[in-house]
Amino acid sequence: MGFIVVGLCSLGVSAALVLSAFNKNLVFFFTPSQVAAKEAPTGRYFRIGGLVQKGSLKRDADGLTSRFMIADAAKSIPVVYKGILPDLFKEGRGCVAEGKVAPDGVFYADQVLAKHDENYMPPEVAQTLAGK
Amino acid sequence: MLAEIGQFSLIVALLIAVIQVTLPMIGATRGKRSWMAVGIPAGRAQFIFVAVAFGCLAYLFVTNDFSVLNVASNSNSQLPVHYRLAATWGSHEGSLLLWTLILGFWTLAVTLFSGHLPKEMVARVLSVMGSISVGFLLFLLLTSNPFIRLSSPPSDGGDLNPLLQDPAMVLHPPMLYMGYVGFSVAFAFAISALIGGRLDANWARWSRPWTTVAWTFLTGGIALGSFWAYYELGWGGWWFWDPVENASFMPWLVSTALIHSLAVTEKRGAFKSWTVLLAIAAFSLSLLGTFLVRSGVLTSVHAFATDPKRGIFILCFLGIVIGGSLLLYAWRAKQVGLGGNFDLVSRESFLLTNNVLLAVAAASVLLGTLYPLFIEVLGMGKLSVGPPYFNTIFVAVMVPAMFLLGVGPTARWKKASLPELAVRLRWAFAASAIAGIVIPFLVSGWKPRVSLGLSLALWIVITAAVSLWERLKNGMGPQPRSYYGMQLAHVGVAVLIAGITLVTGYQAEKDVRMDIGDTVNLGGYDFRFNGVTEVAGANYLAGRAEIEIIRNGRMVRTMYPEKRVYNASGNALTETAIDSGLFRDLYLSLGEPVGQNRAWSVRVHYKPFVDWIWAGAVLMMIGGGLAASGRRYVKPAGKQRKVES
Numbered sequence: 001m002g003f004i005v006v007g008l009c010s011l012g013v014s015a016a017l018v019l020s021a022f023n024k025n026l027v028f029f030f031t032p033s034q035v036a037a038k039e040a041p042t043g044r045y046f047r048i049g050g051l052v053q054k055g056s057l058k059r060d061a062d063g064l065t066s067r068f069m070i071a072d073a074a075k076s077i078p079v080v081y082k083g084i085l086p087d088l089f090k091e092g093r094g095c096v097a098e099g100k101v102a103p104d105g106v107f108y109a110d111q112v113l114a115k116h117d118e119n120y121m122p123p124e125v126a127q128t129l130a131g132k
Numbered sequence: 133m134l135a136e137i138g139q140f141s142l143i144v145a146l147l148i149a150v151i152q153v154t155l156p157m158i159g160a161t162r163g164k165r166s167w168m169a170v171g172i173p174a175g176r177a178q179f180i181f182v183a184v185a186f187g188c189l190a191y192l193f194v195t196n197d198f199s200v201l202n203v204a205s206n207s208n209s210q211l212p213v214h215y216r217l218a219a220t221w222g223s224h225e226g227s228l229l230l231w232t233l234i235l236g237f238w239t240l241a242v243t244l245f246s247g248h249l250p251k252e253m254v255a256r257v258l259s260v261m262g263s264i265s266v267g268f269l270l271f272l273l274l275t276s277n278p279f280i281r282l283s284s285p286p287s288d289g290g291d292l293n294p295l296l297q298d299p300a301m302v303l304h305p306p307m308l309y310m311g312y313v314g315f316s317v318a319f320a321f322a323i324s325a326l327i328g329g330r331l332d333a334n335w336a337r338w339s340r341p342w343t344t345v346a347w348t349f350l351t352g353g354i355a356l357g358s359f360w361a362y363y364e365l366g367w368g369g370w371w372f373w374d375p376v377e378n379a380s381f382m383p384w385l386v387s388t389a390l391i392h393s394l395a396v397t398e399k400r401g402a403f404k405s406w407t408v409l410l411a412i413a414a415f416s417l418s419l420l421g422t423f424l425v426r427s428g429v430l431t432s433v434h435a436f437a438t439d440p441k442r443g444i445f446i447l448c449f450l451g452i453v454i455g456g457s458l459l460l461y462a463w464r465a466k467q468v469g470l471g472g473n474f475d476l477v478s479r480e481s482f483l484l485t486n487n488v489l490l491a492v493a494a495a496s497v498l499l500g501t502l503y504p505l506f507i508e509v510l511g512m513g514k515l516s517v518g519p520p521y522f523n524t525i526f527v528a529v530m531v532p533a534m535f536l537l538g539v540g541p542t543a544r545w546k547k548a549s550l551p552e553l554a555v556r557l558r559w560a561f562a563a564s565a566i567a568g569i570v571i572p573f574l575v576s577g578w579k580p581r582v583s584l585g586l587s588l589a590l591w592i593v594i595t596a597a598v599s600l601w602e603r604l605k606n607g608m609g610p611q612p613r614s615y616y617g618m619q620l621a622h623v624g625v626a627v628l629i630a631g632i633t634l635v636t637g638y639q640a641e642k643d644v645r646m647d648i649g650d651t652v653n654l655g656g657y658d659f660r661f662n663g664v665t666e667v668a669g670a671n672y673l674a675g676r677a678e679i680e681i682i683r684n685g686r687m688v689r690t691m692y693p694e695k696r697v698y699n700a701s702g703n704a705l706t707e708t709a710i711d712s713g714l715f716r717d718l719y720l721s722l723g724e725p726v727g728q729n730r731a732w733s734v735r736v737h738y739k740p741f742v743d744w745i746w747a748g749a750v751l752m753m754i755g756g757g758l759a760a761s762g763r764r765y766v767k768p769a770g771k772q773r774k775v776e777s
Contacts, residue, residue, distance in 0.1 A: 021521050029515055063731065
């Protein structure tokens with residue numbers, strides 16, 4: 001009997017903890033069009049994915065801060081990232097960035113995701129490019 | 133010609149596997165010895181034919197036969213021989229063939245080392261393993277044939293992903309699969325016992341060494357993968373909670389629970405139903421892991437849509453294996469019974485609690501890995517689950533688990549007394565708590581999480597020492613090898629926790645732009661950048677930086693991180709330079725050229741105690757090896773060992 005009570009209690013508590021931690025750490029994905037339409041939350045982390053617009057990549061004088069545009073078929077969003085970009089990051093290729101959007105519409109990325117394959121296109125990107 | 137021989141061998145292997153499934157099972161049910169006896173030769177023959185097929189594919193890769201689609205898309209003539217060999221299992225098709233080969237290998241091992249088991253048991257086990265093999269061979273032949281020919285072969289092949297051109301990646305998949313597939317033996321034993329209706333201490337004793345060996349390989353495979361990610365990806369991370377990693381971690385968590393649960397079932401006859409369920413879960417998660425990684429569903433759930441045949445086959449196969457075994461379990465579990473009784477305070481209940489904690493951890497990882505897939509399939513948007521989720525859960529679950537890990541081995545079976553335990557362990561508790569609080573001050577500043585982690589690590593080590601000391605003092609004589617194996621594996625966990633705690637607490641990282649002659653300081657070291665020169669490799673061209681490490685005005689050594697561009701694919705790859713040490717790693721990766729003055733961006737990491745993570749895993753593996761090689765397993769049964777304390 002003792003086992004069942006202790007077991008049920010701990011199961012309930014752990015389930016509650018798991019679900020609350022889970023809820024807090026869901027990172028949603030948005031397309032540039034959605035971000036431009038202000039569908040993405042400000043002040044919360046999310047991911048944005050699209051193609052790195054050709055000719056948009058610029059570096060600041062410090063050599064570390066990069067500015068580029070992530071675009072889908074309709075819109076493009078300016079992104080700022082400080083740090084070393086992954087090997088497979090190139091203009092014209094797919095890219096996913098994680099960070100927050102500022103009130104001025106600029107996306108400040110903490111992380112630019114490198115995928116392990118040069119032919120890889122984030123499925124979301126492929127979908128947005130196809131016009132969804 | 134070889135491709136055709138390979139494919140033909142696979143078909144023959146499939147036919148033999150069908151015989152291996154049917155005849156022994158029918159024989160075991162009807163008590164026909166001659167039918168049961170078919171299992172052993174059939175299992176061996178099946179292994180030989182799969183091995184021939186695998187040999188053919190490997191040979192095609194080594195000899196650059198680009199008329200075979202799989203070779204043409206995953207290898208090229210510039211690739212060094214050992215990587216061409218590794219490319220054999222670099223693709224979806226090849227890795228499934230490797231899986232099947234390793235299943236054959238485990239089947240062969242069962243036929244060789246089960247002479248002392250009842251004939252019905254062996255027959256049923258081989259039949260269950262054969263049916264898994266049938267599933268994989270069908271999958272290979274129907275949807276993922278590695279031997280398809282091209283009508284117009286290219287003059288040279290594509291490329292093996294440069295990231296995979298690495299010694300650790302040559303070993304990682306076979307090790308991991310040895311683990312995954314090894315659980316098929318414990319699974320087959322559990323299913324056979326359910327079918328036969330007899331789950332006793334013998335069943336647990338037969339399953340234990342197989343499970344421990346498989347677990348040892350899985351531990352090694354995961355550690356290798358983590359080590360590879362650390363030095364190859366150039367981000368300095370060693371675990372990312374990436375779905376691919378989670379896929380291998382879930383079976384590990386469940387099989388760790390299984391190892392402990394099996395021990396209780398063997399020694400005390402308790403937890404029977406739970407043990408069977410864990411054996412089913414460990415293998416089911418291994419299957420799920422294989423398919424999650426290999427079907428491409430993680431990169432996109434639409435991979436299923438582009439090749440519906442594969443997707444439907446996988447879902448059906450998983451459904452049959454998992455659903456079927458759970459149905460069998462539901463039907464038979466009543467007869468199995470729960471087994472022996474024990475008190476709320478006893479070694480059994482400590483082990484049960486840790487089992488539940490491990491299961492909760494595995495379930496949380498499963499939730500975090502599959503939820504995004506479900507949401508996407510349902511068309512409800514796209515999301516991912518951030519690492520903080522997993523970290524929070526793991527700290528919460530592992531703190532009590534690690535505490536109990538110290539208590540369990542010293543507690544009595546069946547009925548222990550809390551006051552007595554408290555007296556025996558009070559000094560261990562005080563010592564680990566005090567040392568845990570003091571040490572961070574000495575390392576580099578106090579942090580609550582570091583104290584907690586170190587206290588737990590020390591607690592595990594000190595209680596292990598107490599347990600050993602008590603046993604020797606009480607004149608219990610030399611302990612069995614499995615006891616030392618267990619304690620060594622537990623100390624490995626402690627070393628791993630210490631490593632994780634210290635590197636997470638005190639690591640430092642800088643991304644900097646460096647002109648020639650520039651110096652950057654991190655973790656008490658000066659890093660001096662002397663510029664980048666061009667170097668040609670076997671199949672790539674590299675920019676190699678020279679960076680001097682200076683400590684207290686004295687030069688320690690020179691490091692050479694590289695940026696490579698591979699000839700075949702034109703892909704860039706960052707090759708890190710790491711100076712490893714017992715207490716810290718210095719880790720450099722090269723970014724890109726910046727501006728006109730031959731300046732580069734450089735990432736500098738200071739990683740204290742990071743190698744303890746893999747050292748812990750190695751200790752766990754040695755512990756597993758010791759436990760599995762214990763004399764009572766290696767010797768044929770007959771002389772039954774007395775029940776120990």
